Amino acid sequence: MGSSPNSKPKIVRGSAGYILEDVPHLTDYIPELPTYSNPLQDNPAYSVVKQYFVHIDDSVPQKIIANKDSPRGIHFRRAGPRQKVYFKSDEVQAAIVTCGGLCPGLNTVIRELVCGLYHMYGVKKVLGISGGYKGFYAHNTISLTPKTVNDIHKRGGTILGSSRGGHDTTKIVDSIQDRGINQVYIIGGDGTQRGAYRIFEEIRNRGLKVAVVGIPKTIDNDIPVIDKSFGFDTAVEEAQRAINAAHVEAESVENGIGVVKLMGRYSGFIAMYATLANRDVDCCLIPETPFFLEGPGGLFEYTERRLKENGHMVIVIAEGAGQELVTESIQSMHKQQDASGNKLLQDVGLWISHKLKDYFAKQKTMGITLKYIDPTYMIRAVPSNASDNVYCTLLAQSAVHGAMAGYTGFTSGLVHGRQAYIPFNRINEGQNTVVITDRMWARLLSSTNQPSFLIAKTAVEEKKKEEEEEDSFNL
Numbered sequence: 001m002g003s004s005p006n007s008k009p010k011i012v013r014g015s016a017g018y019i020l021e022d023v024p025h026l027t028d029y030i031p032e033l034p035t036y037s038n039p040l041q042d043n044p045a046y047s048v049v050k051q052y053f054v055h056i057d058d059s060v061p062q063k064i065i066a067n068k069d070s071p072r073g074i075h076f077r078r079a080g081p082r083q084k085v086y087f088k089s090d091e092v093q094a095a096i097v098t099c100g101g102l103c104p105g106l107n108t109v110i111r112e113l114v115c116g117l118y119h120m121y122g123v124k125k126v127l128g129i130s131g132g133y134k135g136f137y138a139h140n141t142i143s144l145t146p147k148t149v150n151d152i153h154k155r156g157g158t159i160l161g162s163s164r165g166g167h168d169t170t171k172i173v174d175s176i177q178d179r180g181i182n183q184v185y186i187i188g189g190d191g192t193q194r195g196a197y198r199i200f201e202e203i204r205n206r207g208l209k210v211a212v213v214g215i216p217k218t219i220d221n222d223i224p225v226i227d228k229s230f231g232f233d234t235a236v237e238e239a240q241r242a243i244n245a246a247h248v249e250a251e252s253v254e255n256g257i258g259v260v261k262l263m264g265r266y267s268g269f270i271a272m273y274a275t276l277a278n279r280d281v282d283c284c285l286i287p288e289t290p291f292f293l294e295g296p297g298g299l300f301e302y303t304e305r306r307l308k309e310n311g312h313m314v315i316v317i318a319e320g321a322g323q324e325l326v327t328e329s330i331q332s333m334h335k336q337q338d339a340s341g342n343k344l345l346q347d348v349g350l351w352i353s354h355k356l357k358d359y360f361a362k363q364k365t366m367g368i369t370l371k372y373i374d375p376t377y378m379i380r381a382v383p384s385n386a387s388d389n390v391y392c393t394l395l396a397q398s399a400v401h402g403a404m405a406g407y408t409g410f411t412s413g414l415v416h417g418r419q420a421y422i423p424f425n426r427i428n429e430g431q432n433t434v435v436i437t438d439r440m441w442a443r444l445l446s447s448t449n450q451p452s453f454l455i456a457k458t459a460v461e462e463k464k465k466e467e468e469e470e471d472s473f474n475l
């Protein structure tokens with residue numbers, strides 16, 4: 001996968017604690033590049049906009065909650081068109097690639113990149129790299145025009161195809177150089193953005209005039225810094241259909257339990273938002289918060305209580321939840337990985353369904369009917385909804401403006417509702433997960449009334465410890 005990224009973050013400090021975490025620019029390593037007037041100024045559609053061009057110093061704060069003594073804090077460069085551009089329209093040879101798992105909106109981003117380049121900047125040469133990163137060196141390219149991408153946003157998936165694994169920095173940059181590509185748009189999740197950083201580093205080391213731009217994609221919403229990733233809203237909406245079905249099935253029988261498993265490998269955002277949106281869910285389990293089955297405060301006890309109270313119950317479980325519990329039961333599936341090095345998960349939905357069935361069969365107190373619904377790929381293989389379509393358009397257009405302005409090594413993202421350019425190193429520094437001490441998780445707990453397993457378990461453990469201490473004292 002090439003050498004480790006090593007570039008230093010570009011930090012600009014201002015007065016009163018202002019910090020700009022800036023993005024690299026082509027002129028950082030190729031001085032005296034010629035500039036040109038932005039063709040947008042002659043575009044009748046945009047000429048009516050007052051102050052259409054973004055001021056060179058505009059930035060977006062990372063934190064917007066402040067008090068009177070707080071420093072101004074970290075900012076990111078504001079996205080948008082600049083007065084001067086660093087590429088002539090007919091000089092640009094752009095390339096677009098989609099990597100990793102599917103996500104609603106991939107085709108919309110492809111469409112808007114192509115149309116944005118064409119209509120805003122007069123760029124006619126856009127190549128689609130097929131099949132993810134390995135497509136740079138192992139597949140043929142596809143020529144993309146506004147005509148060929150015209151209606152692709154109505155379809156799920158990606159017209160370019162995608163893949164995991166196969167990131168070979170040297171081969172990819174050789175291909176970029178050989179094909180004369182000078183703007184690379186890389187659409188993908190956390191793994192993809194790490195790969196994009198390596199490509200940027202290699203391009204910079206070779207001194208090439210190539211802008212490398214990332215567009216963050218993942219339904220898991222696990223990319224740090226940005227408000228949310230495109231496709232997430234659509235996935236949450238699609239998940240409602242599965243939860244509604246589980247609810248209908250559960251309430252139609254005596255002591256019915258509906259279990260729905262939703263995607264979310266390390267982050268439970270889809271499960272959390274789908275639960276909050278639905279309101280028929282009695283328990284939501286996510287990777288960020290451990291849970292347990294037996295004893296006081298456990299899932300079995302809560303399920304039994306809920307069935308007695310309400311006659312039915314709906315459980316939403318994120319695929320990455322409770323993995324340690326499942327691994328304890330099925331030792332053989334230990335630590336398997338996919339081609340990109342992501343953890344392969346065991347089916348926690350199936351596991352929990354069996355555990356609940358076994359428990360009630362042994363208890364003999366009440367007979368249950370359990371239906372397990374696993375919509376898996378259905379929530380991500382759909383076309384993006386209206387709000388995601390608009391979001392994809394803004395992300396793609398911001399990416400194009402940034403590349404044309406000579407910025408490189410950045411991800412285009414939304415920060416507190418404003419489009420910003422975020423340096424790769426910030427995007428790659430960790431994973432966004434649900435913070436269970438935040439208000440959002442508290443809102444969920446109050447909407448489901450489920451036990452906070454954390455507190456309950458701690459209380460049980462403390463009680464056990466006290467009893468053990470008492471016993472040893474009495475001996």
Ligand SMILES: Nc1ncnc2c1ncn2[C@@H]1O[C@H](COP(=O)(O)OP(=O)(O)O)[C@@H](O)[C@H]1O
Nearest residue numbers: 100101164165167188189190191192194195340
């Ligand atoms: N640390 C890394 N360095 C370089 N490339 C990576 C890295 N992690 C993942 N990739 C590449 O990024 C692509 C997509 O990664 P993956 O984790 O499958 O999906 P996603 O980008 O959606 O998280 C794959 O081609 C993979 O080889």
Ligand SMILES: O=P(O)(O)OC[C@H]1O[C@](O)(COP(=O)(O)O)[C@@H](O)[C@@H]1O
Nearest residue numbers: 100101189217218219220263264265
């Ligand atoms: O079967 P695949 O394609 O590996 O995808 C499964 C994974 O992809 C996801 O949808 C999203 O993962 P990425 O966006 O990181 O690719 C996860 O929720 C899920 O675990």
Ligand SMILES: [Mg+2]
Nearest residue numbers: 189190191218
């Ligand atoms: Mg990922």
